[in-house]
Amino acid sequence: MSKPTYKFMYFGVRARGELCRMVLQAAGQDFEDVRITFEEWPKLKPCEYLSTPTGVLPVLEINSDKLCQSMTIARYLAKEYKFYAESNMEQALIDQVVDTVSDLMGTLISWKLEGDATKKLSNFVFTYFGFQLTIADMAVYDVLVTLLKMDPKCLAKFPKLQANFKRVGEHPKLKKYLETRPDIDI
Ligand SMILES: N[C@@H](CCC(=O)N[C@@H](CS)C(=O)NCC(=O)O)C(=O)O
Numbered sequence: 422m423s424k425p426t427y428k429f430m431y432f433g434v435r436a437r438g439e440l441c442r443m444v445l446q447a448a449g450q451d452f453e454d455v456r457i458t459f460e461e462w463p464k465l466k467p468c469e470y471l472s473t474p475t476g477v478l479p480v481l482e483i484n485s486d487k488l489c490q491s492m493t494i495a496r497y498l499a500k501e502y503k504f505y506a507e508s509n510m511e512q513a514l515i516d517q518v519v520d521t522v523s524d525l526m527g528t529l530i531s532w533k534l535e536g537d538a539t540k541k542l543s544n545f546v547f548t549y550f551g552f553q554l555t556i557a558d559m560a561v562y563d564v565l566v567t568l569l570k571m572d573p574k575c576l577a578k579f580p581k582l583q584a585n586f587k588r589v590g591e592h593p594k595l596k597k598y599l600e601t602r603p604d605i606d607i
Pocket residue numbers: 436437466476477478479489490491492
């Protein structure tokens with residue numbers, strides 16, 4: 422079987438795309454990282470150009486298949502590259518973190534930050550503070566990047582979140598990517 426070819430299409434922001442980018446980077450998987458500008462989007466949105474399944478981004482092309490919905494893509498990639506878990510319960514524990522981050526991201530995208538966002542995340546430290554990197558760690562890392570930009574002291578009371586943030590940032594396959602990627606607010 423030949424290796425799959427990946428093309429990931431999203432805007433030039435982290436928001437609903439960065440978790441998928443991080444999983445591909447953590448896997449050491451080559452992919453075409455297409456970053457569409459907001460100026461060019463109105464021309465591309467109609468399906469005849471990009472063939473977006475639902476007219477929104479992100480979209481991941483895998484060979485000739487197309488996937489949409491950021492969490493569907495993230496879970497698909499996490500299963501492919503073992504950033505998930507084996508058992509149904511462990512998967513559910515990861516999912517609740519990832520879905521909470523996704524809800525939070527919706528709030529952040531509309532710039533209506535909930536005051537207790539970091540506290541909410543800290544309730545989950547027991548689920549992702551394991552030995553193996555999962556999409557839960559990466560999802561939390563990414564939303565913390567945004568929260569830290571809004572309030573650099575937001576982790577002060579949460580040492581386990583701080584430690585996990587550091588641990589993901591130092592992952593051997595992610596470190597260089599995270600240090601050299603464009604510095605984007607959200
Ligand atoms: N639930 C979808 C939401 C996708 C979505 O709303 N994408 C936005 C960007 S974050 C978009 O493509 N907006 C452009 C548009 O609606 O034309 C997902 O998670 O992928």
